[in-house]
Amino acid sequence: MTTTLSRRPPSGDRLPAGQRPNAALDLLALPGVGRFLRWRHSRLMLQLPLLAVSVVMVAHAFWGPDLAPKNLAALLTWVHFRGLVVLALLCAGNLFCMACPFLLPRELARRLIAPRWEWPRWLRGKWLSLALFVAVLFTYELFDLWSDPWWTGVLIVAYFAAALLVDALFRRASFCKHVCPVGQFNFLGSTLSPLEVAVRDHQVCHTCSTKDCIVGRRAEAPQALDRQRPAGEAQLPIIQRGCELGLFQPRKVGNLDCTFCLDCVYACPHDNVGLLARLPAEELVAAGSRSGLGVVERRADLSAWMIVFTFAALLNAFAMISPVYALEQAIAEWTGLTVEWPILAALFAVTLLIEPALLLAAAAYTTRWLSGTGESLLAIVQRFARSLVPIGFGIWLAHYGFHFFTGLWTVIPVTQHTVWRTTGRELLGAPQWHLGGLPESVVFPLEMGFLGLGLLGSWLVAWGISRQLAAERTLGGWAPWAALHLAIFAAAVWILTQPMDMRGTFLGG
Amino acid sequence: MAMSGVSRWLILGCLVLLVACRPATSDVPGAQVDLTWDPAPPAVGQAQLLLRLRDAAGQPLAGGKVRLEGNMNHAGMKPSFGELNEVEPGSYAGTLEFTMGGDWFVLVTATFPDGTSLERKVDVAGVKAR
Numbered sequence: 001m002t003t004t005l006s007r008r009p010p011s012g013d014r015l016p017a018g019q020r021p022n023a024a025l026d027l028l029a030l031p032g033v034g035r036f037l038r039w040r041h042s043r044l045m046l047q048l049p050l051l052a053v054s055v056v057m058v059a060h061a062f063w064g065p066d067l068a069p070k071n072l073a074a075l076l077t078w079v080h081f082r083g084l085v086v087l088a089l090l091c092a093g094n095l096f097c098m099a100c101p102f103l104l105p106r107e108l109a110r111r112l113i114a115p116r117w118e119w120p121r122w123l124r125g126k127w128l129s130l131a132l133f134v135a136v137l138f139t140y141e142l143f144d145l146w147s148d149p150w151w152t153g154v155l156i157v158a159y160f161a162a163a164l165l166v167d168a169l170f171r172r173a174s175f176c177k178h179v180c181p182v183g184q185f186n187f188l189g190s191t192l193s194p195l196e197v198a199v200r201d202h203q204v205c206h207t208c209s210t211k212d213c214i215v216g217r218r219a220e221a222p223q224a225l226d227r228q229r230p231a232g233e234a235q236l237p238i239i240q241r242g243c244e245l246g247l248f249q250p251r252k253v254g255n256l257d258c259t260f261c262l263d264c265v266y267a268c269p270h271d272n273v274g275l276l277a278r279l280p281a282e283e284l285v286a287a288g289s290r291s292g293l294g295v296v297e298r299r300a301d302l303s304a305w306m307i308v309f310t311f312a313a314l315l316n317a318f319a320m321i322s323p324v325y326a327l328e329q330a331i332a333e334w335t336g337l338t339v340e341w342p343i344l345a346a347l348f349a350v351t352l353l354i355e356p357a358l359l360l361a362a363a364a365y366t367t368r369w370l371s372g373t374g375e376s377l378l379a380i381v382q383r384f385a386r387s388l389v390p391i392g393f394g395i396w397l398a399h400y401g402f403h404f405f406t407g408l409w410t411v412i413p414v415t416q417h418t419v420w421r422t423t424g425r426e427l428l429g430a431p432q433w434h435l436g437g438l439p440e441s442v443v444f445p446l447e448m449g450f451l452g453l454g455l456l457g458s459w460l461v462a463w464g465i466s467r468q469l470a471a472e473r474t475l476g477g478w479a480p481w482a483a484l485h486l487a488i489f490a491a492a493v494w495i496l497t498q499p500m501d502m503r504g505t506f507l508g509g
Numbered sequence: 510m511a512m513s514g515v516s517r518w519l520i521l522g523c524l525v526l527l528v529a530c531r532p533a534t535s536d537v538p539g540a541q542v543d544l545t546w547d548p549a550p551p552a553v554g555q556a557q558l559l560l561r562l563r564d565a566a567g568q569p570l571a572g573g574k575v576r577l578e579g580n581m582n583h584a585g586m587k588p589s590f591g592e593l594n595e596v597e598p599g600s601y602a603g604t605l606e607f608t609m610g611g612d613w614f615v616l617v618t619a620t621f622p623d624g625t626s627l628e629r630k631v632d633v634a635g636v637k638a639r
Binding site for chain 1: 553578580581582583584585586587588590609610611612614630638639
């Protein structure tokens, strides 16, 4: 595909804002990277290496050493993958979904059998993915997945199987849109990304009659074949998919639900979709309906995801320091429990349900009082839930960034060790076990920087939302949420300044 | 069905690979490994340790060259290494640095003058964070 930027109307600067051609930096217009991404098979080229790495990880999980620090499945999943995902979201966009290896088997399966069903209506939305997200976090803590290569391998295989099964049976990107918890995590994180798949010039869309970006393109029917088919049947093979997540480019706002697959880029006959630079987090303030999503602030499932995303960031970080073990031990002694799961379940319930409910209700109540709005508490919570995403993402960044940066080079000796164990020879040299990562003295300021950016982002988003709610009393509407963000920030700083204490044995097993 | 030449070479190659993949071991059968720490339980920093090695009959395994490798039970941490000195027959002393609080394990590797060797994993749960 060649770029046709010259097709933009030259008089765009006279049009009202929102109608003008987007003048932001377009990655697809850049030499090199732009040419590669415009190539139809670029996604496959990104997916294949990740699939190869996944195969190696699965093999190592089941047949490699059962010691997590020497196993590529445990190391790459819990140290490098998580860190790279959040850093890519911060620096570029939803690159993991773009290069997602889980979708390759389903692509293969769809060449053999076409999915027949629509995703069940009662399962649509984000509730299922939210439940799976909490389940994965719970399992991670309960079974100490970080220290168990075998179960990590099972998790990876289960992920491949789930993606294959769902998308082999159900049409479009059902797995990505309704099931995948990693995908939803990435969608929320990508609201903070500096890149967005967006229309270059809305005027071009106004004149478009085919809407290929959403419906895709089918092959031309040979006349003979056309005569054989009943009227109205349009089952010709798709030669280019449109957006399988139901995002219609002209009405798409931001990165939510966008996997960066670039199908819309390839489908658009006017070459009018780009990968454009934008202001991170701005979309969190945007009001109104969005294609494929509706009105975000009225969707309880999305609001719940945003709340859990933020408080789970605190919980996941809290679980790696000493006080959590002291707390669990105290609960065990107080209740007489000798098994961990009920205690962990209670911690999850308090952290992801009770604590957010109390804090958000208090913030919403105070906002209603100070701003004079007549909205219900629930409506105010749903409005301001978006403002939690930046501080939540800041905590995930700080936490996963810590593991990634402090363990950055450990992949080298583990790979060398793997090659030695597999071949019996040191083909990559003797394992350089002295290689670790960046010192904590360097990583700590980075963590604080991520948290600070998150706090600033949350404050700015809350300000924008408060202005929409009560333009005359913006400060009053904003202050309670700013205080909540500050409290979350302070909790995160406290957690990250505690010495790390990774244990799985607090009840002696 | 007669096996083709290519198949024979493939099977031979797989067998060679299988043999090559298996690290050579000459373990001391039934060996007892007893590791004690000071402080107990160990805390972040240098910890003194005493390792007692006995064979199946309870006789000290003396004259060994003993090496320790300490790892956290989660990935992404640099391991700690320690060489131990024999302080009396079958008893070896030395230090190991714990760089973080949490659950650790120690890989004990010993080679003895008669060519036998020993490798054991010893869990060190709950290293105290400072």
